[in-house]
Amino acid sequence: xxxxxxxxxxxxxxxxxxxxxxxxxxxxxxxxxxxxxxxxxxxxxxxxxxxxxxxxxxxxxxxxxxxxxxxxxxxxxxxxxxxxxxxxxxxxxxxxxxxxxxxxxxxxxxxxxxxxxxx
Amino acid sequence: xxxxxxxxxxxxxxxxxxxxxxxxxxxxxxxxxxxxxxxxxxxxxxxxxxxxxxxxxxxxxxxxxxxxxxxxxxxxxxxxxxxxxxxxxxxxxxxxxxxxxxxxxxxxx
Numbered sequence: 001x002x003x004x005x006x007x008x009x010x011x012x013x014x015x016x017x018x019x020x021x022x023x024x025x026x027x028x029x030x031x032x033x034x035x036x037x038x039x040x041x042x043x044x045x046x047x048x049x050x051x052x053x054x055x056x057x058x059x060x061x062x063x064x065x066x067x068x069x070x071x072x073x074x075x076x077x078x079x080x081x082x083x084x085x086x087x088x089x090x091x092x093x094x095x096x097x098x099x100x101x102x103x104x105x106x107x108x109x110x111x112x113x114x115x116x117x118x119x
Numbered sequence: 120x121x122x123x124x125x126x127x128x129x130x131x132x133x134x135x136x137x138x139x140x141x142x143x144x145x146x147x148x149x150x151x152x153x154x155x156x157x158x159x160x161x162x163x164x165x166x167x168x169x170x171x172x173x174x175x176x177x178x179x180x181x182x183x184x185x186x187x188x189x190x191x192x193x194x195x196x197x198x199x200x201x202x203x204x205x206x207x208x209x210x211x212x213x214x215x216x217x218x219x220x221x222x223x224x225x226x227x228x
Contacts, residue, residue: 043221113162
């Protein structure tokens with residue numbers, strides 16, 4: 001099946017700094033990617049939908065100025081956590097769907113996740 | 120909000136079949152039932168999906184009731200590596216996936 005990668009897998013940053021997380025579709029083009037956040041012992045919470053060439057759509061309660069999303073190409077979406085604080089420490093996961101597939105096939109493909117720790 | 124309800128946790132003995140139930144009473148006619156699992160600190164992994172008919176692949180079987188209001192994921196011979204959180208999802212394919220709380224499956228040696 002298709003593969004989605006994320007970089008970095010782990011990052012530690014100091015409070016007040018910004019961190020960029022990359023999500024790549026490795027063998028297919030993804031016009032739409034999704035970003036999730038997951039706190040310990042909790043489920044994945046959808047943060048935003050990233051659309052290639054247009055603005056991202058954010059879920060209710062997610063600050064768009066804090067979580068900047070850029071989907072500059074059909075294989076890359078980036079999530080930048082600006083002015084990070086300890087409460088932003090979380091597991092960030094992206095996903096993408098291969099729209100070439102006529103049916104829904106494997107659904108969406110999920111990246112391996114990025115563990116962000118803000119000190 | 121998620122359109123599915125699952126028990127928060129289940130235990131299964133190693134080598135036995137694990138049967139994970141899911142209720143999705145408000146499923147629409149064009150929505151599929153998908154199952155994913157998430158092993159600790161990894162991204163979700165696709166398991167299986169179905170619309171109306173029962174499905175089987177190398178990982179699992181999916182049994183969907185005739186009224187489509189519930190389904191069961193069956194792992195035929197559970198191993199310790201099947202310990203994970205299992206998510207049942209209803210998805211029409213054209214929009215975002217919303218995760219419920221899932222079932223934490225413990226495989227007991």
